[in-house]
Amino acid sequence: MGHQVADIPDVTSAQGAGGAPPAIECRGITKRFGHVLANDAVDLVVRRGSIHGVIGENGAGKSTLMAILHGFYPMDAGEIRVDGRPVTIRDSADAIRLGIEMVHQHFMLVEPFRVIENIMLGAEGGMLLAGGEAAARASLARLGRDYGLVVDPDARIGDLPVGARQRVEILKALHRGAEILILDEPTGVLTPQEADDLFRVLRALRDEGKAVILITHKLREVMAVTDRVSVMRGGKMVAHRETAKTSAAELGELMIGRRPAAAARPAPATPGPELLSVQDLRVRDGAGVERVRGVSLALHAGEILGIAGVAGNGQTELLEALSGMRRAESGTIRLRGEVLPPCDAAAMRGRGVAHVPEDRLRHGLVADFPAQDTAILGYHGDPMWRRVLGLISNRAVEAHAAGLMATHDVRPAAPRLRSSLFSGGNQQKLIMGRELERAPDVLLVGQPTRGVDIGGIEAIHRRLRAWRDAGKAVLMVSVELDEILALSDRILVMFDGRIVGELPAGADERQLGLLMAGAHA
Amino acid sequence: MTRPLPRWAELALLPLLNLVLAMAVSALVVLAAGQSPTAALHALAIGSFGSWDAIGFTLFYATNMAFAGLAVAIAFKAGLFNIGVEGQAAMAGLGIALVCLGLDASLPALLLLPLAILGSAAFGAAWGYVPGWLQARRGSHVVITTIMFNFIAASLMVYLLVNVLIQPGQMAPETRRFATGLAALSSFGFPGRSPANVTLILALLAAFVVWVLVWRTPWGYGLRVVGSNPEAARYAGIDEGRRIIVVMAISGALAAGIAVNEILGVHQKLILNFTGGAGFTGIAVALMGRNHPVGVLLAALLFGALAQGGSELAFEMPDLPRDMVVVVQGLIILFTGALGALLRAPLARVMARG
Numbered sequence: 050m051g052h053q054v055a056d057i058p059d060v061t062s063a064q065g066a067g068g069a070p071p072a073i074e075c076r077g078i079t080k081r082f083g084h085v086l087a088n089d090a091v092d093l094v095v096r097r098g099s100i101h102g103v104i105g106e107n108g109a110g111k112s113t114l115m116a117i118l119h120g121f122y123p124m125d126a127g128e129i130r131v132d133g134r135p136v137t138i139r140d141s142a143d144a145i146r147l148g149i150e151m152v153h154q155h156f157m158l159v160e161p162f163r164v165i166e167n168i169m170l171g172a173e174g175g176m177l178l179a180g181g182e183a184a185a186r187a188s189l190a191r192l193g194r195d196y197g198l199v200v201d202p203d204a205r206i207g208d209l210p211v212g213a214r215q216r217v218e219i220l221k222a223l224h225r226g227a228e229i230l231i232l233d234e235p236t237g238v239l240t241p242q243e244a245d246d247l248f249r250v251l252r253a254l255r256d257e258g259k260a261v262i263l264i265t266h267k268l269r270e271v272m273a274v275t276d277r278v279s280v281m282r283g284g285k286m287v288a289h290r291e292t293a294k295t296s297a298a299e300l301g302e303l304m305i306g307r308r309p310a311a312a313a314r315p316a317p318a319t320p321g322p323e324l325l326s327v328q329d330l331r332v333r334d335g336a337g338v339e340r341v342r343g344v345s346l347a348l349h350a351g352e353i354l355g356i357a358g359v360a361g362n363g364q365t366e367l368l369e370a371l372s373g374m375r376r377a378e379s380g381t382i383r384l385r386g387e388v389l390p391p392c393d394a395a396a397m398r399g400r401g402v403a404h405v406p407e408d409r410l411r412h413g414l415v416a417d418f419p420a421q422d423t424a425i426l427g428y429h430g431d432p433m434w435r436r437v438l439g440l441i442s443n444r445a446v447e448a449h450a451a452g453l454m455a456t457h458d459v460r461p462a463a464p465r466l467r468s469s470l471f472s473g474g475n476q477q478k479l480i481m482g483r484e485l486e487r488a489p490d491v492l493l494v495g496q497p498t499r500g501v502d503i504g505g506i507e508a509i510h511r512r513l514r515a516w517r518d519a520g521k522a523v524l525m526v527s528v529e530l531d532e533i534l535a536l537s538d539r540i541l542v543m544f545d546g547r548i549v550g551e552l553p554a555g556a557d558e559r560q561l562g563l564l565m566a567g568a569h570a
Numbered sequence: 571m572t573r574p575l576p577r578w579a580e581l582a583l584l585p586l587l588n589l590v591l592a593m594a595v596s597a598l599v600v601l602a603a604g605q606s607p608t609a610a611l612h613a614l615a616i617g618s619f620g621s622w623d624a625i626g627f628t629l630f631y632a633t634n635m636a637f638a639g640l641a642v643a644i645a646f647k648a649g650l651f652n653i654g655v656e657g658q659a660a661m662a663g664l665g666i667a668l669v670c671l672g673l674d675a676s677l678p679a680l681l682l683l684p685l686a687i688l689g690s691a692a693f694g695a696a697w698g699y700v701p702g703w704l705q706a707r708r709g710s711h712v713v714i715t716t717i718m719f720n721f722i723a724a725s726l727m728v729y730l731l732v733n734v735l736i737q738p739g740q741m742a743p744e745t746r747r748f749a750t751g752l753a754a755l756s757s758f759g760f761p762g763r764s765p766a767n768v769t770l771i772l773a774l775l776a777a778f779v780v781w782v783l784v785w786r787t788p789w790g791y792g793l794r795v796v797g798s799n800p801e802a803a804r805y806a807g808i809d810e811g812r813r814i815i816v817v818m819a820i821s822g823a824l825a826a827g828i829a830v831n832e833i834l835g836v837h838q839k840l841i842l843n844f845t846g847g848a849g850f851t852g853i854a855v856a857l858m859g860r861n862h863p864v865g866v867l868l869a870a871l872l873f874g875a876l877a878q879g880g881s882e883l884a885f886e887m888p889d890l891p892r893d894m895v896v897v898v899q900g901l902i903i904l905f906t907g908a909l910g911a912l913l914r915a916p917l918a919r920v921m922a923r924g
Contacts, residue, residue, distance in 0.1 A: 374804050395807025404805070412805035415798045426795065427806035430788040440786040
């Protein structure tokens with residue numbers, strides 16, 4: 050931690066350097082949620098004409114800081130200057146007036162509307178739309194020319210691929226006069242090509258003198274596109290660096306606070322018999338698009354099979370089909386050698402296939418339910434909590450949840466607390482506990498540690514390894530390379546709905562990256 | 571970021587404050603009409619609870635409200651807004667009439683009455699089932715279809731009572747009187763000359779059954795998951811479509827309680843518009859009762875008292891327009907239902923400080 054102190058003068062020098070004040074300057078930003086200090090006296094200086102990376106692990110405080118800059122939360126203490134002037138940002142309208150625009154991880158677009166109508170949103174220009182539309186069209190043409198941001202203004206958002214939707218978000222921000230553009234994890238949903246396009250646009254924006262803040266936890270991106278980088282950890286700003294003068298290794302170390310454990314893989318797996326296998330599976334998503342296009346795979350007892358891939362390459366639909374949430378279009382699924390008839394999720398659970406879903410808020414829990422009710426989701430018909438006349442006993446449900454919370458270290462251990470009031474990591478531990486409780490032979494798990502803090506990640510990884518060591522089969526879908534590499538005994542790479550490669554444990558990261566990018570062709 | 575209120579405050583204090591607020595605004599309205607609010611409140615209270623007769627009438631109206639409120643509440647637990655209680659109750663009345671007209675000559679009352687109640691429940695359930703099926707299997711929004719089904723039911727009733735079921739040689743669009751030994755249903759030893767009847771007991775029973783069904787069975791658990799997070803239902807393997815269809819049928823069967831109370835309990839013949847808008851008031855009752863059977867029963871009592879006290883008020887204070895009672899009812903619906911969250915944030919602030 051010694052390097053922290055040395056960094057502080059680096060920040061101050063940015064302030065006085067080169068005449069023009071920085072585009073945005075934060076001093077001592079502090080934000081507390083209950084007893085959690087999300088931002089602890091955070092400093093950040095971003096110059097015009099630069100791309101500034103803000104990196105840190107989940108829960109490091111990046112998003113809180115950006116939310117404060119964009120007026121989502123008031124800060125408890127600190128000062129923000131824009132172009133040298135102290136400002137107060139009470140809400141996002143204030144932020145927009147100051148030229149601070151944010152492109153969220155989840156796009157804020159109206160899907161049935163056309164591109165042009167989305168661009169005008171918030172800048173409609175008077176009673177009649179015609180004037181605003183003409184202005185938007187003109188600026189769309191100009192922005193397309195200047196930055197290579199080309200989108201058909203009359204296309205409907207719902208018809209556009211993810212990369213194009215993101216361009217619309219950026220165009221919307223620029224149309225409203227953005228000078229400081231914040232992008233929150235912009236590449237999480239992009240294919241490598243789309244990400245390259247995005248970086249080209251960001252460089253063009255920088256050359257125009259805009260300030261770009263890129264929030265990410267991907268070191269590759271930071272090294273590739275930023276000019277400067279600030280590292281957050283545990284709510285504190287721990288370092289500022291010129292990108293040219295640092296390395297991915299150093300940044301990684303700063304982010305985690307220690308050297309990454311060098312291949313701390315436990316004993317290799319001893320795979321047993323085949324438990325689950327899939328032949329030529331094809332699955333369509335809700336919109337009728339074929340997302341899984343002929344996947345075959347086999348999962349053995351005593352192994353963790355990692356499915357790697359950039360999000361949106363069919364992993365979600367594969368998992369949904371295996372868990373019974375979605376009917377497969379064609380193909381066969383075998384469980385313990387036996388061909389399965391079409392099953393719904395309840396039937397799959399009954400056959401010993403448990404599922405920790407990718408999106409825990411959407412699928413894994415019911416936000417309004419007390420935790421004890423979430424803890425029986427999918428198993429609510431179980432005789433374990435049914436008493437008189439087969440009715441569900443609240444007391445038994447509560448006792449069950451209390452036991453689950455103790456075994457799986459869910460905090461707070463409050464069965465009656467609403468599910469939505471638990472942190473992401475604790476929600477995940479609760480769901481994991483629920484699914485492991487009946488000792489399923491096959492565990493399907495999607496994005497096991499998305500939005501989970503570091504302590505929680507380690508606990509969940511330990512749990513998955515222990516499950517494998519107990520001779521069970523785990524199929525894990527993750528978009529986190531590090532997670533895939535840390536846990537998998539075998540890695541299958543999915544691209545465009547197909548398995549494009551299989552790698553052994555401890556595979557070369559670069560090779561994996563190439564496969565994920567679809568470079569097999 | 572408002573913190574959630576403690577349960578007791580959410581369930582008791584908040585509705586009570588809303589009611590007080592509604593009453594205060596109503597007092598201003600009465601004052602503006604040049605009348606004394608205290609006298610009006612007095613007349614209202616005496617009119618609804620001042621005598622055995624008054625209490626009987628209040629409970630009679632409350633029975634309608636309770637069934638209507640339960641019907642709306644249970645559908646709402648699955649995230650469905652059943653606006654069609656009025657039509658379902660009307661059809662349930664038809665069910666009673668068909669059973670009674672067809673069999674009252676041949677069956678003793680002890681057999682006929684349960685059969686008539688079953689018939690009404692079946693007709694009400696069918697009138698809820700169809701919109702439920704259309705919602706679950708064809709994606710037709712249940713709000714739209716239930717509104718339409720109200721119109722269809724109303725027209726059908728007019729047609730049948732004017733052209734088919736009318737008593738020959740009569741002008742009034744109503745059936746003949748059922749020949750049932752109805753002493754059993756029309757009173758259960760309740761003092762006074764009110765229409766309060768056994769249906770009241772059925773309402774209490776229905777509330778208990780709804781509570782057990784929704785909060786104590788795996789089926790009800792699934793229902794609540796469907797209502798709170800349909801995606802989680804898919805994850806859990808709960809068949810959303812089937813839940814929707816079944817709960818709409820149950821909702822329609824509960825609506826039939828209104829028909830039992832009115833037709834079997836009082837009129838003993840099928841007449842037009844016997845529901846009197848109770849089906850719509852049920853929406854307000856469910857809203858105020860927070861879609862919980864106990865809350866629904868309490869809200870039903872309040873609305874029953876308003877209905878009964880209101881007619882007394884019009885009698886006692888002829889200078890106060892009859893519409894004023896409707897205004898008061900409207901204000902209560904407004905403050906307890908639509909503006910139910912109005913006081914939540916300030917209350918949460920006060921309680922956090924205290």
